[in-house]
Amino acid sequence: MDDLNVVGHPVTRVDVDEKVTGTATYGYDLVLPDMLHGKVLFSTRAHARIVSIDLEKARRHPGVVAAISGADAPWTHGESIKDKPFLAQGKVRYIGEPVAAVAAVDEDTAQEALKLIAVEYEDLPAYFTPEDACQPGATAIHEEFEDYRKAPFIVGAPMPNVCEHFKLRTGDTAEGFRQSDMVLEEKYYVPIIQHAAMEPHSAHAQVDPESGRVTIWVANDAPFRALTEVSEALGLPQEQIRLINPLQGGGFGSKGGLKLEPIAMGLAFQTNGRPVRVKFNREETFISTLVRHEATVHIKSGVKKDGTLTARHMTLYWGGGAYAEKSPTVCIRGSLPSPGPYRIPHVHVDGYAVYTNKPVAGAFRGYGIPQGAWATEQHMDELARRLAMDPLEFRLKNVFVDGDMAYWGEQLHSVGLTETLTKAAEAIDWGKPKPAGVGRGLACISKPTRSPTTSKAGVLVDADNRVTVLAGTVEIGQGSNTILSQVAAEELRVPIEQVQVAPLDTDAIPFDASTTSSRSTYHMGNAVRGAAIHAREQLLEMAGHALEGKQEELVAAGGRVHLKDNEDMALTYGELIRRRLGADAVLRGDASYTYEIGKDLDLETGHSDHASAFYMYATQAAEASVDEETGRVRLHRVSAAHDVGKAINPLNCVAQIEGGVAQGIGSALHENLVIDENGKVRNPSFLDYHLVTSLDVPEIIPIVVECAEPEGPYGAKGLGEPGLAPTPAAIGNAVADAIKSRIRDLPLTPERVFRALEERDRK
Amino acid sequence: MSQPIEFTLNGRATSVDAPAHRLLLDLLRDEIGVTGTKEGCGTGDCGACTVYLNGKPVNSCLVLTGELAGADVVTIEGLKEGDAYHPIQAAFIEDGGAQCGYCTPGMLMMAKSFLEENPDPTDDEIRFALSGNLCRCTGYVKIVEAVQDAAAELRRRAAEGRNNG
Ligand code: FES
Numbered sequence: 001m002d003d004l005n006v007v008g009h010p011v012t013r014v015d016v017d018e019k020v021t022g023t024a025t026y027g028y029d030l031v032l033p034d035m036l037h038g039k040v041l042f043s044t045r046a047h048a049r050i051v052s053i054d055l056e057k058a059r060r061h062p063g064v065v066a067a068i069s070g071a072d073a074p075w076t077h078g079e080s081i082k083d084k085p086f087l088a089q090g091k092v093r094y095i096g097e098p099v100a101a102v103a104a105v106d107e108d109t110a111q112e113a114l115k116l117i118a119v120e121y122e123d124l125p126a127y128f129t130p131e132d133a134c135q136p137g138a139t140a141i142h143e144e145f146e147d148y149r150k151a152p153f154i155v156g157a158p159m160p161n162v163c164e165h166f167k168l169r170t171g172d173t174a175e176g177f178r179q180s181d182m183v184l185e186e187k188y189y190v191p192i193i194q195h196a197a198m199e200p201h202s203a204h205a206q207v208d209p210e211s212g213r214v215t216i217w218v219a220n221d222a223p224f225r226a227l228t229e230v231s232e233a234l235g236l237p238q239e240q241i242r243l244i245n246p247l248q249g250g251g252f253g254s255k256g257g258l259k260l261e262p263i264a265m266g267l268a269f270q271t272n273g274r275p276v277r278v279k280f281n282r283e284e285t286f287i288s289t290l291v292r293h294e295a296t297v298h299i300k301s302g303v304k305k306d307g308t309l310t311a312r313h314m315t316l317y318w319g320g321g322a323y324a325e326k327s328p329t330v331c332i333r334g335s336l337p338s339p340g341p342y343r344i345p346h347v348h349v350d351g352y353a354v355y356t357n358k359p360v361a362g363a364f365r366g367y368g369i370p371q372g373a374w375a376t377e378q379h380m381d382e383l384a385r386r387l388a389m390d391p392l393e394f395r396l397k398n399v400f401v402d403g404d405m406a407y408w409g410e411q412l413h414s415v416g417l418t419e420t421l422t423k424a425a426e427a428i429d430w431g432k433p434k435p436a437g438v439g440r441g442l443a444c445i446s447k448p449t450r451s452p453t454t455s456k457a458g459v460l461v462d463a464d465n466r467v468t469v470l471a472g473t474v475e476i477g478q479g480s481n482t483i484l485s486q487v488a489a490e491e492l493r494v495p496i497e498q499v500q501v502a503p504l505d506t507d508a509i510p511f512d513a514s515t516t517s518s519r520s521t522y523h524m525g526n527a528v529r530g531a532a533i534h535a536r537e538q539l540l541e542m543a544g545h546a547l548e549g550k551q552e553e554l555v556a557a558g559g560r561v562h563l564k565d566n567e568d569m570a571l572t573y574g575e576l577i578r579r580r581l582g583a584d585a586v587l588r589g590d591a592s593y594t595y596e597i598g599k600d601l602d603l604e605t606g607h608s609d610h611a612s613a614f615y616m617y618a619t620q621a622a623e624a625s626v627d628e629e630t631g632r633v634r635l636h637r638v639s640a641a642h643d644v645g646k647a648i649n650p651l652n653c654v655a656q657i658e659g660g661v662a663q664g665i666g667s668a669l670h671e672n673l674v675i676d677e678n679g680k681v682r683n684p685s686f687l688d689y690h691l692v693t694s695l696d697v698p699e700i701i702p703i704v705v706e707c708a709e710p711e712g713p714y715g716a717k718g719l720g721e722p723g724l725a726p727t728p729a730a731i732g733n734a735v736a737d738a739i740k741s742r743i744r745d746l747p748l749t750p751e752r753v754f755r756a757l758e759e760r761d762r763k
Numbered sequence: 764m765s766q767p768i769e770f771t772l773n774g775r776a777t778s779v780d781a782p783a784h785r786l787l788l789d790l791l792r793d794e795i796g797v798t799g800t801k802e803g804c805g806t807g808d809c810g811a812c813t814v815y816l817n818g819k820p821v822n823s824c825l826v827l828t829g830e831l832a833g834a835d836v837v838t839i840e841g842l843k844e845g846d847a848y849h850p851i852q853a854a855f856i857e858d859g860g861a862q863c864g865y866c867t868p869g870m871l872m873m874a875k876s877f878l879e880e881n882p883d884p885t886d887d888e889i890r891f892a893l894s895g896n897l898c899r900c901t902g903y904v905k906i907v908e909a910v911q912d913a914a915a916e917l918r919r920r921a922a923e924g925r926n927n928g
């Protein structure tokens with residue numbers, strides 16, 4: 001496909017001008033005429049019954065237009081389990097849960113009014129680890145669990161507080177262990193971290209007093225899913241709801257579903273048509289929005305002396321926090337490939353998503369893959385060490401290759417894993433001599449994407465030769481507007497400068513499932529490509545009439561249609577449209593893309609012959625040493641080889657990889673949302689949380705591997721999510737190699753490293 | 764209590780009524796409606812709100828309106844040189860220094876000021892200078908690259924200025 005003009009080229013971001021000049025309007029920037037300011041009162045108890053809430057004083061406070069509690073907004077929502085109230089109903093389940101809200105003429109007034117709200121609580125037993133919460137006899141965090149509306153894939157377990165039980169059953173692990181020469185069993189832990197997108201959360205809402213129509217302005221990464229959730233919660237038809245998506249200052253999974261939208265809506269129902277803005281500051285964002293699942297992972301593996309894996313048994317406890325949110329699907333899609341991208345004949349996995357009295361865990365870049373990878377990929381090195389085998393060689397012996405039947409029952413194709421392994425390793429001089437005290441490690445992953453899903457797109461061409469893409473993909477910084485513009489430019493044979501992406505408004509833009517799961521380049525890329533081809537075909541047909549040529553004698557190029565053997569016989573798209581459709585006319589191409597899944601996931605065995613539209617493969621390798629005095633990890637370099645299928649924009653691929661690795665480094669070395677024994681977040685600021693700074697990032701070596709996916713546009717798969725998934729395990733393995741001691745809990749703090757050194761020296 | 768404050772914003776005389784305790788960041792964003800300056804934390808920990816105050820970079824979330832009388836404030840909206848990008852903007856565009864772009868205005872203001880003090884920096888010096896400006900998207904690689912490229916362009920211009928002068 002070397003004749004591509006725009007796709008495959010390092011095109012400059014199409015949205016960058018507004019970002020470097022300060023003219024871009026993000027959700028947090030939005031000021032609406034006559035807008036009121038909403039503020040939220042948060043729960044101060046981890047698990048308690050609400051005995052009473054008194055809003056009277058707040059309501060009477062001058063400047064307050066509305067003050068509400070759960071009783072005034074009696075709705076619940078949730079993607080797969082409808083368990084989450086707009087504001088706490090009857091009880092609170094974590095410190096930071098929104099309990100009441102006020103809308104006032106300005107923020108200061110709203111803030112003052114919050115102080116006038118009196119809430120009386122009666123404490124209940126609270127649970128702060130998933131293992132504790134699912135012990136026999138634990139108090140139910142959701143007494144009403146049985147009665148909630150749930151998606152069909154929700155599987156219960158005879159344990160308290162489990163909101164999803166994922167099971168994978170392949171072969172017979174007992175037999176697999178019998179066949180092995182060595183069995184190793186270990187436990188690993190990944191703590192809670194937060195997305196910490198630089199733009200904090202906000203939502204604006206307005207209810208038209210006459211029509212009752214609800215409009216929400218929010219930087220949500222899945223506006224159509226939010227539309228469905230709002231419509232189901234309020235019992236309103238979808239036509240009565242409109243979502244307008246301003247620009248998003250990063251999300252990484254935190255800005256999907258409904259976060260501040262319910263609060264803004266709850267208030268807007270009481271303000272007689274005035275819009276309400278609810279903004280969380282950084283501390284509020286830390287304590288009350290979303291976090292990544294903490295996970296405890298138990299692994300038992302059987303392996304033969306020659307390095308052949310025979311069996312793997314895994315149990316994963318996913319700490320879901322107070323509400324289900326995305327826990328069931330993180331549990332399914334994170335647990336399913338958690339044994340790693342390896343040929344293993346006997347596999348047994350139990351994943352439990354468990355309610356706890358902590359902030360709600362949701363989607364986070366990587367969707368459950370990083371937690372499993374931290375455990376499995378360190379475990380692989382522990383096995384390799386005992387086998388006295390090189391970790392790269394050990395992996396190469398077992399990794400998936402084209403044609404393998406994965407342990408979940410799917411035959412794999414387009415597997416670029418081996419290439420990522422060898423290239424990432426080579427980039428850090430794997431196998432070459434290294435100074436004493438320097439360690440090298442690597443880790444690899446495979447990641448499915450949410451399937452089946454649909455993307456629809458429209459492509460408009462107007463009489464001025466402008467091309468406009470209508471796509472529900474949200475530009476969250478990942479570069480989707482650039483990728484989709486490239487695709488439209490390619491198929492319509494126009495310079496990319498002529499292409500624009502329309503603002504995202506559910507009233508004007510066709511349906512898209514979500515901007516998650518690295519699904520957009522593939523799904524929306526296919527849809528935009530289809531819509532652009534549809535537009536091109538219409539143009540060619542019109543040109544056939546105008547130029548009196550047969551279809552096969554016409555060529556579309558450079559924004560014109562001409563005759564194959566006479567380039568002077570040409571009309572621009574604009575001229576064609578003007579002539580055939582009229583001066584103000586717009587030509588529209590449309591397309592829809594759905595990946596048709598094979599068999600649905602079998603709930604008893606976890607098997608599916610097509611669990612994912614495509615798989616992303618990656619290997620990262622790290623070189624590190626440790627300051628033995630302080631225990632501080634010094635990273636020398638990290639290489640990251642990602643199989644993207646086809647790089648639509650190589651520049652953007654590199655940018656995604658670098659950003660992902662940096663996030664991975666943060667989660668490896670310092671990020672940890674510390675929650676104390678009472679359930680309170682102890683480090684809700686950038687200063688205390690320690691986000692990765694420019695000083696924390698070593699040399700990153702991005703490597704783009706292209707193992708084409710036949711169904712993908714131009715062969716593309718996806719890339720965004722895996723960026724941070726193997727990083728902690730690669731670093732963990734490098735550190736273990738450097739200090740000859742293993743740390744199984746993240747993050748690799750100086751204290752933990754220091755203790756690992758002490759333990760090593762005691763032996 | 765509101766009081767009239769007069770200062771210069773991006774070269775234009777500006778007068779607003781605002782309480783003295785209002786933060787410069789909120790004054791810009793909510794009262795004047797100039798929203799290019801971003802709020803990431805409001806507590807001086809992220810640099811997203813960096814503006815020039817009397818020729819020096821400051822976190823505008825730590826500056827009170829009461830301190831502004833007669834001051835000269837330059838925000839991201841005042842960075843362009845007429846119709847042309849400032850070299851630091853041009854370099855961020857060229858090198859891919861912005862992803863979601865939310866940290867970008869603060870990053871650009873900080874980088875500009877840094878290059879005024881250190882026109883020929885090493886990568887490490889750039890990393891150190893920008894360590895108070897957080898970015899969750901880029902991993903800083905392209906940002907450091909862009910600052911280097913802008914430095915080279917600014918040096919080239921300075922040399923040209925000398926030769927012509
Ligand atoms: S908003 Fe001022 S430093 Fe973060």
Ligand code: FES
Pocket residue numbers: 198249250477860861862863864865866867897898899900901
């Ligand atoms: S580009 Fe998103 S925070 Fe820097």
